[in-house]
Amino acid sequence: MSASPEPINVTDYERLASELLADGPAGYFNGGAGDENTLRANAEAWSRVTLRPRVCVDVGDMSTAVTVLGEQLSMPILVAPTALQRMAHDDGEPAMAKAAQAAGTLMVCSTLASSSLAEIAAAAPGGRRWLQLYLCRDRSVSNALVDQAVEAGATAIVVTVDAPYAGLRERDPRSGFVVPDHIDMPGVTAALGRSAGLTVEEFFSMVDPTLTWAKLEAFIASAPLPVLVKGIQCGEDARLACDHGVSGIIVSNHGGRQLDNVAPTADVLGEVVEAVSGRVEVLVDGGIRRGSDVCGALALGASAVLVGRPALWGLTVGGAAGAERVLEILRRELEITLALLGVTSPTQLTRAHVAGA
Secondary structure, three states: OOOOOOOOOHHHHHHHHHHHOOHHHHHHHHOOOOOOHHHHHHHHHHOOOOEOOOOOOOOOOOOOOEEEOOEEEOOOEEEOOOOOHHHOOOOHHHHHHHHHHHHOOEEEEOOOOOOOHHHHHHHOOOOEEEEEEOOEOOHHHHHHHHHHHHHOOOOOEEEEOOOOOOOOOOHHHHHOOOOOOOOOOHHHHHHHOOOOOOOHHHHHHHEOOOOOHHHHHHHHHHOOOOEEEEEEOOHHHHHHHHHOOOOEEEEOOHHHOOOOOOOOHHHHHHHHHHHHOOOOEEEEEOOOOOHHHHHHHHHOOOOEEEEOHHHHHHHHHHHHHHHHHHHHHHHHHHHHHHHHHOOOOHHHOOHHHEOOO
């Protein structure tokens, strides 16, 4: 019997990861809210972004390198925050940090990481990292997490603003999913002064549902690092974010995990970029599966994209090497797509490279 072929794209890694994960963790990582319409639409929408190539252009000298919020990266593809990565692979977030460092990019660490920020930093001491943060009712908890991030060398805070309550994710109760007893969220438990034992449900009961733009601005004013907001889905909120002092915006619908039937991020990116009008950098996540998706996002005005599930599938299949391989697949696809579009750098992409924009 011949050996299984090596995975050559993100979809291959998705299939292999689904074979390795138990039903509970698979549903937690891959599921969405409600009927999962937005979950599906996120990926489908990028295929409707039609690229417009230019030919007879010298593309002999290619580079995928970019600068994102002052960070020099090998490519405009960041690792999005995903929780509880030790459920995907025993090496968890430290392995993901190694993969991001090896690929020359940046990892956004989840508040609900199953490793401490200190462990993540120790695994990739030369790596770049940001902290994704939920603002809690008790701000001392959030502030303690920020202190951990600063000590671990993080260079920005990403405040998630689309989750005052957890979305209605039906795969979890159907599978009876619970976080295994041996997996903790050490950053949060340390911030609470506890040793272990916090559940995801308990954590979301701590998230502040009264967060307003004024409260966010007060947090930004006191923060020791630049603050981006993640979860912007319309131009009106993008303008408000700029008015209240954010350093960057991430267009995101939480991977389809919060409110179902909202627009896919590919469909709202242009609106947000237009509303921001160059005041801050705009990034986007949600359904990125190909280098051509990345090019579409950049042509629509994003500085970079973030990928969550694809990197996690790579981690599931092969640990740090698997996650790095997924990032390198996307980087290579990006490079080829850039060349075939007739540009030599992501920074050369404009609205002219997509139809109807």
